[in-house]
Amino acid sequence: MNSPEQLVEKNSPQHVAIIMDGNGRWAKKKGKIRTFGHKAGVKAVRASVSYALKNGVQVLTLFAFSSENWNRPAEEVGVLMELFKMVLGSEVKKLHKNDVRLNIIGDTSRFDSKLVSKIREAEELTENNDSLVLNIAANYGGRWDIVNAAKQLATQVHTGKIDVADIDEETFSRHTCAADLPAVDLLIRTGGEQRISNFLLWQIAYAELYFSEDFWPDFDEAAFQVAVDVFADRQRRFGKTSEQLS
Ligand code: IPE
Ligand code: IPE
Ligand code: MG
DSSP, rough: OOOHHHHHOOOOEEEEEOOOOOOOHHHHHOOOOOOHHHHHHHHHHHHHHHHHHHTOEEEEEEEEEETTTGGSOOHHHHHHHHHHHHHHHHHHHHHHHHTTTEEEEEEESSSHHHHHHHHHHHHHHHTTTOSSSEEEEEEEEEHHHHHHHHHHHHHHHHTTTTGGOOOOHHHHHHHHHTTTTTTOOOOOOOOOOOOOSSSSSGGGTTOEEEEHHHHHHHHGHHHHHHHHHHTTOOOOOOOOOOHOOO
């Protein structure tokens, strides 16, 4: 049992990132086609946003589509794009009502113009909200993010705006996605695989990793709570010794 002091001291994550994996296997297990699983996954997105709002998570970053997911069958990619459009249409008002700021992180230049304008509208509508920042990573790749930051800095050096000596971890951070947000505290991956799959690389340097066997459509508020409880029991040492921290 924890003493009241220990309970008060327990860490809660400010920034949670989730690799929403396992939709296809969830559907297959039910004898359905993969895209049925993607549609079912929307409910779990709602549940995780709701959990974050109720429990003081400040930033929630969800991996919806990786830069490598274009390599899937065209039909599946097509359904995912349509679903993305549909969900933006149906959920944005509610997100706005709940004071959620929505950001899409990733290379949106490959999306069709209708989707890009829906993304812009949603971001503009919610830009002043501050109960929760919800980042949806779409056509996102951790390596792309780092290369993008390097390109921006190289351009600034080239045009004389900054010196090479001005580049440090903080300036570099500022040119990555989610620049002005706290670093990721907790990274959750559902679906049983234990890998990063080119999600946030720079931003998870000191994140706690939590792998769940649940397929994404089964992930609910109780499952989110379990991950947060596990996080609270971890000791984050950031290079120090346990003795220094106790
Ligand atoms: C995650 O579920 C959703 C996306 C990658 C878009 P998957 O579609 O990868 O499901 P599994 O891993 O094949 O079960
Ligand atoms: C990672 O899942 C991407 C998303 C959840 C959006 P994948 O299913 O694409 O990852 P791999 O291919 O199994 O590593
Ligand atoms: Mg997968």
